[in-house]
Amino acid sequence: MKAILIDDEELALNYLEHQLLHIGDFEIVGKYTDPMIGKREIEKNEIDIVFLDIQIPKLNGIELAEQLLEVKPQLQIVFVTAYERYAIKAFELNALDYVLKPVGKQRLQNTMKRIQSRMEEHTTFSLQKSENLQMSMFQQVMIVDGGQEIPLRWRTAKVQQLFLYLVQHRGTSVNKTAIIELLWPELEPEKAYHQLYTAIYHIRKTLAPFSKYFQLSNTSEGYKVRLEQTILDVDQFERFFRSDLSLSGETIGEYEQAIALCKGDYLQEHHYIWAESERQRLQLQWVQTAVKMVDWYYANDEWDKAIKLCLDICQRYPLEEEAYFYLMKIFADMGRHSSVHKQYDQLTSVLWNELQEQPNPAITEWYHLWKQKNKE
The missing domain is CATH 3.40.50.2300 (Response regulator)
Structure with missing residues (x-):
């Protein structure tokens, strides 16, 4: 040796x-x-x-x-x-x-x-030599190679958090001072820098088998992570969202694949304050895409798919009024009157319990007109 x-x-x-x-x-x-x-x-x-x-x-x-x-x-x-x-x-x-x-x-x-x-x-230890590694950050952080999940064993929770923070800022240099203020604000500078260098050391040791895919480099003031030959689910979804692809019978399959990437929220298992704004931004993009699909399903009489997606929206984000409204309209068209009442009652209850607010006036007006029309 x-x-x-x-x-x-x-x-x-x-x-x-x-x-x-x-x-x-x-x-x-x-x-x-x-x-x-x-x-x-x-x-x-x-x-x-x-x-x-x-x-x-x-x-x-x-x-x-x-x-x-x-x-x-x-x-x-x-x-x-x-x-x-x-x-x-x-x-x-x-x-x-x-x-x-x-x-x-x-x-x-x-x-x-x-x-x-x-x-x-x-x-x-050897990877499957796949051309590309796959990494997910929606719901559960996971690395997959050739269909096989590759576990990453982090020395401490802080080391894992620093890695994920650098991945969130992939391609961008992150200042050492900003990292210390985020992870070790209570420590004196000398001790904080010692913790930082130790954490970076452990990240490098953990990523050693993946050095082809995750490149962690020193910059003049901090650190930068670059992903090479790595398919990140967040990037896939964002590219689709930014493409603003016209929705039609020919493209609905691509829409379904895109929202399926988002198995859950961004870094759902980790309650990092610094991830919250990114989590909310991606939530908004997913909801906008999903509601757009519901509208297309409804217009094309694909009610089962519309109902399934609306229920998924309501389960993930119970304050999304549009999903309840589409369910009410679909159930009304199907003659399922009790389901219309149920959706309106659920919407009213969740809005009041969470926000002390009433449903959107347009939804309430539609509901009352529907009741009058059907003598409910």
Whole structure:
């Protein structure tokens, strides 16, 4: 296993090299007290593992680690720290591989067993080599390759949230300060940046098998995620919505496929405040598309499809008055009088319970005229 060691203390480097050579299976490619020189050598050479001091001059060790993973996603990194034992809990909570100075042989052997096991898992894990990966963000976040769901195991909820936040802003650089204010507003700047670098590090480790599809890059002020050869359900739906395709018998199938993409709300399982405006924007687009389809079904006497879609709208968004109104008109045309009353009563009840409001005057006027006409 080819290794590079980085530590600003020459004695610590020599001692670590001595211990590694004693446990065997290591080729020490280089030792560096200057982290930037070490970084360049790692980028130039085929390296399997890096032993990296956390406290190095010029650059935070974890920040350097995530920069290395940007260009070498499969690189294994072990952090070396002189922190007192009481402070090690922070490393364990963040699930970092670390060894404590002076580096003990037993601890080093245990760490290497974990890393070798992880490398074997990466070797056995392989995608189906599909031309495109599929990712859904409606209802449940899911990645699918060749029809098979690929689970992503995130170290912490914050790491997952940061990944999804970057995906929401895909193709755009997100400022580090904005991320910290969003996820760690209560922490002092130094601790907050430490958490940020650790989270980015874990995102890179999780995405390593998918580096062809998810590209996470450093920018001058922050981070940017780009999706390559990845079909995102949100993008598919938005492209259709923006196309403003004329609705007809020839195109109704495309409309049905488009709204079927939206199996639920955007990031439905996650109650992120930052996702709410996007969620509402996509809800509006879906409702507009669905109501347009209901109108076409109704005009073309496809009442069963109109009823089914209206009921779906009402279940998802109970305050959408148009769906109830279409149901009332369809049931009136079908002679199902009790169903007309039921829909009007449900609409009246939900509006009053949620908003303390009455139905749209046009709906109420239609309902009263219908009752008079049918002597209800």
